[in-house]
Amino acid sequence: MNLAVAAAVFPLIFLGELPDKTMFASLVLASKGRPAAVWVGAAAAFLLHVIIAVTAGVVLFHLVDHRILDVAVAALFFAGAAYSWHIRNETEDDDDAAAVGGSALRTAATATGVIFVAEWGDLTQILTANLAARYHSAVSVGVGALLALWAVAAIAVIGGSGLMRVLSVRTLRVVTAVVLVGFGAFSLASAL
Template identity: 40%
Template sequence: MIDVVVVALTFGAIFVVELPDKTFIATLVLSTKFRPLLVWIGVGLAFTVQTLVAVALGHAASFLPQDAVRLLALLMFLAGAVILFREGRSHHVESGDEFAAKADPGTTGLRAVGASFLVLFAAEWGDLSQLLTLTLVARYEDPVSVFVGALGALLAVSGLAVLLGRALLRVVPLHTLHYVGAAVCLLLAGFTAYELVA
């Protein structure tokens, strides 16, 4: 049975962590080269495989002692906050000129889907969102709900990148999105620390 609260928490955490991630930019760039719908399909397939792997590993980790899982989750959330904060601090606002390429109308559907799948599949291994998904499965012991929330967030972020990416980056600087993601990781770390000592 799907727990709507776990789905919502997972969706929110993955969404804000993934929005400023390289995956957003990669999807945006791919959508300038291929038809956006084909990019989204390829990216979605890559996210599905990556999320299944993260959920399976997280489910295996849930058999560890509860305190060990909470400590691991705390460390992962803190590491995520540090990574996102450092990326936000070092990032300069992009002009958007690198996204000015035009789509190639001659590209076949299968080629565009395949290229998008391969780029994102390679980029997501060990990515913060994959590690966060693994951690959330181990923490909540609800692989189905975490899978639904994580995949939903990844598909939403990639959909935003395909449809509104250029406009979004003109309104909200990428470093701001990094800081929001870092704050969410810190909030999750604080909640996990409280559970560990309570």
């Protein structure tokens, strides 16, 4: 492993992921409780994506039209926005009961699924694949990218766990719906 390559990759992936939809997804998930479980789920999803990116990512993105990936991601964002809007008026007590009653394993599995889908075909995944091809050092690029992604997830989870002290669940759901519509529109525009 080349530490210089890992150190060069870390800031690129970190800065690319900071304003990303997966950071927002981690923040929202962590705001509902069990931040450590959300981080574990996000970390697992990022691990899978880094493995995919450094091994088969370059080939996949040359074979599959990026527009198809953008349309699929847009559809998922619109579905998430519709769901957030639909449940915006449920009481906070119902949410608190669900958060307390949900297992850490279920929370981690949900976070893994959400982050895995959201990250598919993402800028940082493509960048990781390109860096692995450029440096010819899959392990070094993988370690640098993974540590950057895990750091961003930690920042999001810490922010999400404190977010509920300032915002109501209803407000968070409305904001989530609006942001997801924006991400969906951007993904759809990218596909066209």
